[in-house]
Amino acid sequence: MRSTRRTRTTARSVIAVVSLGLLAGSLTACGSAAREDTSTEKSGTVTWWGWTPELSVAPQYIEKFNEEFPDITVKYQQIPIDGWEAKLRPALASNTGPDVFGLAPGAMFEQFGRFGIDLTSQAEKALGSDWKSRLAPIGVAGLTDKNGKLRALSAGSTFAGPVWINQELFTKYDLTPPRDFDEWARVCAAFAQHDVQCFTQGVAQTAFNQDTLQAIADTINPGLYTKATRGEARWSDPDLVAALTTWKSMFDNGIMQPGALGVQQYPDANNQFMSQKAAMVMMGTWYMQYTRTEGMTPSIQAAGVADPKPFAAVPIPFPAARTGGTPGALFGDSDYGLAVNAKSTNRSAAITFATWMATASAGQQVVANALNDIASLSGVEPQWDKIELVNADVQRPALQEVIAASASVTENRLLSNAALATAIGVATTTVAAGDASPAQAAATLQSAAEAAGVAFK
Amino acid sequence: MILSVGLVYICIGYTGYIATLDWDGSAPDPESVGLANFTRLFADPIFWRAMAHTVLFFVVTFTVQTVLGIVFAVILHSRIRLGVLYKIIIFVPVVLAPAVMAPVFRQIFAADGQFNELLRALGMGSLAHPWLADSATALPVIMGITIWQWTGLTFILYYAAMSQIDPEVIEAARIDGAGNIRVLTSIILPGVKGTTLAILMLSVIGALKTFDVPYLVTGGGPNYATEFLGTYIYRQSIPLADVGYGAALSIMLLILAVFFSLLVGSRQRKDA
Numbered sequence: 001m002r003s004t005r006r007t008r009t010t011a012r013s014v015i016a017v018v019s020l021g022l023l024a025g026s027l028t029a030c031g032s033a034a035r036e037d038t039s040t041e042k043s044g045t046v047t048w049w050g051w052t053p054e055l056s057v058a059p060q061y062i063e064k065f066n067e068e069f070p071d072i073t074v075k076y077q078q079i080p081i082d083g084w085e086a087k088l089r090p091a092l093a094s095n096t097g098p099d100v101f102g103l104a105p106g107a108m109f110e111q112f113g114r115f116g117i118d119l120t121s122q123a124e125k126a127l128g129s130d131w132k133s134r135l136a137p138i139g140v141a142g143l144t145d146k147n148g149k150l151r152a153l154s155a156g157s158t159f160a161g162p163v164w165i166n167q168e169l170f171t172k173y174d175l176t177p178p179r180d181f182d183e184w185a186r187v188c189a190a191f192a193q194h195d196v197q198c199f200t201q202g203v204a205q206t207a208f209n210q211d212t213l214q215a216i217a218d219t220i221n222p223g224l225y226t227k228a229t230r231g232e233a234r235w236s237d238p239d240l241v242a243a244l245t246t247w248k249s250m251f252d253n254g255i256m257q258p259g260a261l262g263v264q265q266y267p268d269a270n271n272q273f274m275s276q277k278a279a280m281v282m283m284g285t286w287y288m289q290y291t292r293t294e295g296m297t298p299s300i301q302a303a304g305v306a307d308p309k310p311f312a313a314v315p316i317p318f319p320a321a322r323t324g325g326t327p328g329a330l331f332g333d334s335d336y337g338l339a340v341n342a343k344s345t346n347r348s349a350a351i352t353f354a355t356w357m358a359t360a361s362a363g364q365q366v367v368a369n370a371l372n373d374i375a376s377l378s379g380v381e382p383q384w385d386k387i388e389l390v391n392a393d394v395q396r397p398a399l400q401e402v403i404a405a406s407a408s409v410t411e412n413r414l415l416s417n418a419a420l421a422t423a424i425g426v427a428t429t430t431v432a433a434g435d436a437s438p439a440q441a442a443a444t445l446q447s448a449a450e451a452a453g454v455a456f457k
Numbered sequence: 458m459i460l461s462v463g464l465v466y467i468c469i470g471y472t473g474y475i476a477t478l479d480w481d482g483s484a485p486d487p488e489s490v491g492l493a494n495f496t497r498l499f500a501d502p503i504f505w506r507a508m509a510h511t512v513l514f515f516v517v518t519f520t521v522q523t524v525l526g527i528v529f530a531v532i533l534h535s536r537i538r539l540g541v542l543y544k545i546i547i548f549v550p551v552v553l554a555p556a557v558m559a560p561v562f563r564q565i566f567a568a569d570g571q572f573n574e575l576l577r578a579l580g581m582g583s584l585a586h587p588w589l590a591d592s593a594t595a596l597p598v599i600m601g602i603t604i605w606q607w608t609g610l611t612f613i614l615y616y617a618a619m620s621q622i623d624p625e626v627i628e629a630a631r632i633d634g635a636g637n638i639r640v641l642t643s644i645i646l647p648g649v650k651g652t653t654l655a656i657l658m659l660s661v662i663g664a665l666k667t668f669d670v671p672y673l674v675t676g677g678g679p680n681y682a683t684e685f686l687g688t689y690i691y692r693q694s695i696p697l698a699d700v701g702y703g704a705a706l707s708i709m710l711l712i713l714a715v716f717f718s719l720l721v722g723s724r725q726r727k728d729a
Contacts, residue, residue, distance in 0.1 A: 085695050085696065085698070086695045089482050089483050089695075089698075090482075090483075092483060093482070093483040107698075111481055111483070111698050112483075114484075115483075203590075203679075204589075204590075204675070204676055204678050204679060205676070206678075257568070258568035258569075258586075258587055258590075259567055259568030259569075259586075259587025259589070259590040260587075260590065261587070261589075261590035261591075261678070261679040262563075262566070262567065262568075262587050262588070262589030262590030262591075262595070262675065262678075262679065263567070263590070264563075264676070267560075268563070268567075418696070418697050418698065419697065422697065426680065429678065429679050429680050430680055433590075433591075433592055433679055433680055435592070435680060
């Protein structure tokens with residue numbers, strides 16, 4: 001009896017060990033198997049993951065692409081930016097990743113750039129040997145690694161710096177967009193009298209605090225903020241302390257909405273602006289998509305408004321920190337590049353799609369017309385006669401001005417050093433909360449930047 | 458057996474291994490750093506803040522949930538009218554997903570939220586302020602939400618435990634002249650001691666694992682004022698891609714959870 005039981009136990013153990021062995025073996029096999037390309041340049045099925053563009057925009061790109069390449073099926077999946085890294089990292093590390101994935105410059109590029117194939121030859125094939133001169137330099141530089149490999153092709157660029165205003169609220173209360181902080185405080189006091197929130201920002205989502213701080217700093221000492229991120233200036237520089245002081249003043253002089261430290265930029269601040277509860281919001285050129293009637297209507301609906309009525313959202317230069325100063329410049333990067341997964345089994349078709357989107361006139365035109373991004377390919381501008389703006393008379397000149405100004409931008413927005421980005425975020429929130437003075441926060445930020453590996457000259 | 462070993466113990470072992478690496482979670486060439494991640498952990502002020510928040514969170518939520526759970530259970534054992542309705546009202550928050558409720562609480566406790574409106578309506582407008590934006594009040598709000606969510610479970614456990622107490626014992630005590638308080642302290646509370654210890658263990662582990670409510674409502678802010686071990690592990694492992702350090706924090710969480718489970722378990726055995 002005992003012998004039979006022992007035999008059964010042994011048999012179970014053997015089955016368990018063999019099962020584990022088979023499992024491990026199959027996993028190993030999965031990991032090491034060669035990934036053959038099953039597609040061609042003109043046919044195949046391409047999966048594309050991105051946090052942007054929106055689900056209302058991506059089908060426009062795919063539809064246009066399919067006019068030229070009807071036998072390539074592109075399946076787009078939008079993943080919220082909050083969960084992007086959590087989803088992409090294991091997918092790319094295993095064999096379950098998409099064929100094409102969105103890749104932003106900065107920290108994201110540092111993490112995921114290596115998973116994309118080098119697309120230099122594709123760019124050269126599409127645009128000729130002078131391909132670099134035909135693409136936005138800021139898009140090429142941010143998506144090229146230390147070894148000179150182009151890991152993604154920029155689909156378009158975005159820039160931060162502007163403040164977006166609800167023109168209709170400004171008109172209704174006979175107010176003029178502010179050019180400096182004094183004017184801004186007066187405008188906010190006027191809105192407060194009408195029980196309208198003046199400016200909204202989700203300070204709890206610290207990445208957007210960097211935009212505001214950089215915009216303030218650029219009105220005080222243009223380029224100094226960027227120099228500090230590169231170690232060419234110290235964070236304790238008096239002008240950067242002044243920028244933090246100005247940032248703090250926004251919480252004390254009625255510009256920033258009460259409770260901003262507990263508000264997220266998305267969805268809270270965005271919803272406040274879209275539902276017309278706030279007259280101004282700190283957003284970048286990605287907000288251009290909401291100047292189109294078809295872009296704004298669903299966004300207002302998503303903000304909880306039952307009967308959405310589009311309004312004229314207009315970008316204005318960031319008000320100057322010092323009275324009479326020059327309103328802020330733009331800073332930005334490629335919004336996203338299209339990277340072709342090195343493990344893709346539809347590589348040829350994926351390359352065709354990524355290259356078409358970023359280098360073909362037709363691809364870049366549909367990007368430009370969507371107003372989600374500013375086209376990477378030089379010479380491609382939005383076809384205004386084909387774009388239905390909410391209020392073209394007011395919005396079109398402002399958009400054209402921003403797009404023209406973006407061509408000369410040299411300052412980056414996204415940082416490759418995630419620890420430095422975190423430290424800047426902490427500096428902004430500690431100052432805003434009154435837990436540290438601007439000078440103390442700047443000194444702490446300097447130490448944190450050094451600890452994060454920034455080499456200061 | 459395969460599931461248990463494969464999914465739990467191998468994963469724990471692998472996490473322990475990752476904790477010795479400087480790794481972003483996907484690079485093919487992780488660097489071995491020995492115990493450096495653990496050394497860093499003990500010198501990390503945010504880790505200690507997260508620990509302090511966890512301890513405070515545990516003490517407050519356990520105490521309040523236990524008291525409320527007992528009170529509700531006692532009241533509903535006294536055969537009040539509409540008892541079933543009250544039970545449902547108390548228990549409903551337990552089944553509501555935090556992801557669903559988080560935007561609601563963000564709205565309620567916003568500067569222009571309903572909680573401040575209520576305070577103003579009650580003539581306490583001077584107390585109104587942005588609760589989630591203030592480092593001093595964000596953590597109490599998180600604790601309040603947790604208490605609201607989990608008191609229903611505590612109540613159900615106590616309600617079930619009290620059903621096991623022999624009514625004749627309570628009857629005999631009353632004949633001997635015991636009042637309500639005496640019956641509660643001398644008969645009911647000792648009778649539900651096992652349940653209290655079980656809730657204690659669940660609360661300790663729950664506090665150590667706290668993630669969803671602070672992540673969804675405050676994101677761990679402002680200024681790490683609502684940072685817990687769970688949110689800090691996520692922050693390090695995913696947005697900052699410091700997976701090695703995140704793994705070291707996870708191992709620390711595991712050690713603490715096992716330690717406190719053993720501590721409470723030994724107390725249970727002693728009582729038995």
